[in-house]
Amino acid sequence: MPAANAPRAPRRSRAARTAPPLGSLTQAAHRETAACSHCGSERVTQLSMNLTDGTPVQFVSCHVCEERSWLSATGPLTVDGILERTRKH
Numbered sequence: 001m002p003a004a005n006a007p008r009a010p011r012r013s014r015a016a017r018t019a020p021p022l023g024s025l026t027q028a029a030h031r032e033t034a035a036c037s038h039c040g041s042e043r044v045t046q047l048s049m050n051l052t053d054g055t056p057v058q059f060v061s062c063h064v065c066e067e068r069s070w071l072s073a074t075g076p077l078t079v080d081g082i083l084e085r086t087r088k089h
């Protein structure tokens, strides 16, 4: 009969927790809610992309009236403007 009744010293569960610094909890995800330029609805799909000439644009597609608009940093772009930019090199 093994004398295994030696009291096991309870392990101090001193878990070295690596708590993340609170600063990292601030979410950098700043969501701009775009609205449809036609009906003003915020039920839009917004995509960021770059045109072939490097112009960053936001494509906004409305779920309500199906308006599609392109916005650049300088303002709204027309489809013709998009095509013109993508065409010329």
Ligand SMILES: [Zn+2]
Pocket: 036, 037, 038, 039, 040, 041, 062, 063, 064, 065, 066, 067
């Ligand atoms: Zn709309």
